[in-house]
Amino acid sequence: MGWAELFPRILGEDVAVEIRAYDGSRAGTPGAPVAVEIRSPLAIAHLAAAPGELGLARAYVTGALEVHGDMHAALSAFPAVTLEAIPPKLRWELMTRLAPMRLWWPVGVPAVEHRPRGWRHSKARDSSSVSYHYDVSNRFYEWVLGPSMAYTCAVYPEAGATLEQAQHAKHDLVARKLGLAEGMRLLDVGCGWGGMVMHAAEQYGVRALGVTLSRQQAQWAQKAIAERGLADLAEVRHLDYRDVAESGFDAVSSIGLTEHIGAAQLPGYFSSLADKLRPGGRLLNHCITRPDGSHGSRPGKFIGRYVFPDGELEPVGALVSAMNDHGFEVRHEENLREHYALTLADWSANLEHRWDDAVAEVGLSRARVWRLYMAACRLGFERNVVQLHQVLGVKLDEYVSAMPLRPNW
Template sequence: MGWAEVFARILGSDVSVEIRAFDGSRAGESGAQVCVEIRSPLALSHLAAAPGELGLARGYVSGAIEVHGDMYTALAAFPAVALNDIPPNLRRELAVKLAGYRLWWPVGPPAVEHRPRGSRHSKRRDSKSISYHYDVSNRFYEWVLGPSMAYTCAVYPEATSTLEEAQFAKHDLVARKLGLREGMRLLDVGCGWGGMVMHAAEHYGVRALGVTLSRQQAQWAQKAIAERGLADVAEVRHVDYRDVTETGFDAVSSIGLTEHIGLAQLPDYFSFLAGKLLPGGRLLNHCITRPDGSHGSRPGKFIGRYVFPDGELEPVGTLVSAMNDNGFEVRHEENLREHYALTLAGWCRNLEEHWDEAVAEVGLQRARVWRLYMAACQLGFERNVVQLHQVLGVRLDGTDAHYPLRPSW
């Protein structure tokens, strides 16, 4: 039996892609839109060492597996793979074939795999985990994200809206939910490259402070703020949000930070943000969530080791309860998961359009990580594996929420 047949048997009989292997064998659907090429025995060695998505990801990131055709189409064609349940007879066949090449365990995972050390969600470990993902290259992010440099779910007014139009609409929706008005003070935690900070300052006359654990993000944002002539009203600092000493803000935005906080830290997180607000001040919490509580908080091994180390996703009910119990009255929430699928599709297109430059900038392995993770996430939002929720809370002024009878946005 050839290597292609072995790989097809591991994936399942209903795989609708063509599979080709270095030994000349073929399997799967001949002439399919997507072809998976097994370039080396190391592909199966990675699967033997780490059955499941991690083994497949290692094979692809290392180059032992190649995907010819669109990555999203390839992933959509794969069946639900339960590689941990490889039948014993197939395991034996795999072991015999690998032994013939003097292989079983691979030499090691690809160099870009990350395993953080230290106390989970300590300031030191959080800083290293954030730096691993975000301090890659500002130029790389400019190619992938586009001019907005917004690395969070956009809001599409229409399905035909451009990515830039949708990112503007997202920032504006957040501003209107927060009730921003001229002269207010905004704190944006986990501010990225400063998109929300600059939008609030430029379009709403707000004095805005953003904080990020990424040094490269802060440097890029401060330069952009100066170039837009906003230095008197906008600032981005390279600092942990927990080290912000100022208080008395009218509003707090948290757009894509909560995924990095961790379940055990949620009470302190929301309590800390409530303490930064004036009475009647609002918090808009925008983050990826689980669709329900049937799965654990931590992501799959591929995302955890190659994309967002120490990331944790909670069901929206968990977030709402934590907000309610730690200083906020929840006034509104909505699920934008379809919008995130559209956002990711835009980022995927951007990456493919700049593929050669991206590889030259960050290396082939890291570029492959991005191609795989963004296509997989697009599929995940479409299939309701993950969701994106905006939750609006108010720090009450006694019993007064300073909130309109109907939402004004």
């Protein structure tokens, strides 16, 4: 039996893709628009050593496994069983066949795989984990994210909207939910390349401070702020949100930071943001969540080691309770799950359009990680494995919220 004929037992039977192997064997659906190529026995070795998604990811990232055609279509064709561990009997069979090649163990781990050290969610470890993902290359992110340089879920006003229109709509939705107006002070925690900071300053005349643990993001943002003539109103610092000295802000936005906080740190996180606000100030928390409490908070091994080390996702109910218990009255919530699937589709299209440039900039392995992760996450949002929630809270002035009687955003 050739490797291709064995592979459906790993990926699942009746997959709607063609499977080809270097030994000439074939399996799956002949002539399918998507094909999986086993380019080396190392692909099988990775699966034997790390059954499930981690082994598949390692095989793809190293190039031992190739996907011909659209990555999202390929992942959509694989049944959910591909994310489960390979049965022990099949794993033993793989090891037996690989043993003469001396490939079954140990198998080298790709250099781009990251395992952070130190106390989980300590400042030093958080800084290292954020740097791993975000300090890749500002040029690379410019190609993938587009001119907005917004690395969070966009809000599409209509199905045909462009990515730039949708990112502008997202920032404006946040601004309106926060009730921003000229002369107010905004703190944007985990600000990325400063998109929300610059939007608030430019569109609303708000004095905005953003903080990020990525040095490259802060440098890029400060340059963009100067080029757009916003230096009198906007600033981005390379700083942990826990170390912001100022307080008395009118509003706080947190767009895509909570995923990096960790469940055990949520009470301190929301309490610290409440401390930064004046009475009557609002917080808009925008983050990826689990669809319910039956899922673990930690992501799969591929996302945890190649994309967002130490990331943790909670169901929205846990976030609402934590906000409510630590300084905020919760006033509004909405799920933007489908919007994130659209955002990831646009990012993936940008990556494919500049694929050769991206590979030259960050290396083939890193580019393959991004191609795989964005397609997989898009599928996750489409299938309700993950969601995206915006939760609006207010720090009461004694018992007065100063909120409008009905949402005006």
